Amino acid sequence: MTNFSEHALEVTKRIPKGKVATYADIAKAAGSPKAARAVGSALRKNKNLIIIPCHRVVRSDGFVGCYSGKGDKTGLLVAEGVAVVNGRVELARYKCRLEQIID
DNA sequence: GCACTGACCGGTC
DNA sequence: AGACCGGCCAGTG
Numbered sequence: 001m002t003n004f005s006e007h008a009l010e011v012t013k014r015i016p017k018g019k020v021a022t023y024a025d026i027a028k029a030a031g032s033p034k035a036a037r038a039v040g041s042a043l044r045k046n047k048n049l050i051i052i053p054c055h056r057v058v059r060s061d062g063f064v065g066c067y068s069g070k071g072d073k074t075g076l077l078v079a080e081g082v083a084v085v086n087g088r089v090e091l092a093r094y095k096c097r098l099e100q101i102i103d
Numbered sequence: 104g105c106a107c108t109g110a111c112c113g114g115t116c
Numbered sequence: 117a118g119a120c121c122g123g124c125c126a127g128t129g
Binding site for chain 3: 002004005027032033034035036037038039041042045
Binding site for chain 3: 106
């Protein structure tokens with residue numbers, strides 16, 4: 001596991017229940033604002049899937065995006081109280097500030 | 104070390 | 117508003 005992955009996963013872990021964060025924001029928090037893709041790669045390859053709420057990570061537009069796991073992110077989000085409409089969430093409502101959850 | 108891939112983003116058409 | 121295109125970055129063969 002590289003430093004970037006660790007950081008990205010660590011941040012993802014801290015996303016509060018019922019909230020979501022964008023890949024771009026996580027990338028920013030990880031140290032590379034443009035590395036949104038890399039964040040996705042890290043989450044896809046990571047083995048800590050069980051301890052990481054990767055389903056709380058959505059795209060900048062609010063679209064849920066893809067998911068390597070079995071269940072679907074959309075369903076999990078709805079189960080946590082995050083309204084998902086047409087495969088997307090209301091960022092204005094559920095997006096959380098990573099700056100505040102990072103120490 | 105090069106080249107391809109991918110859970111992406113932003114700007115244009 | 118919706119679709120398209122190129123460019124990001126890190127990981128893997």
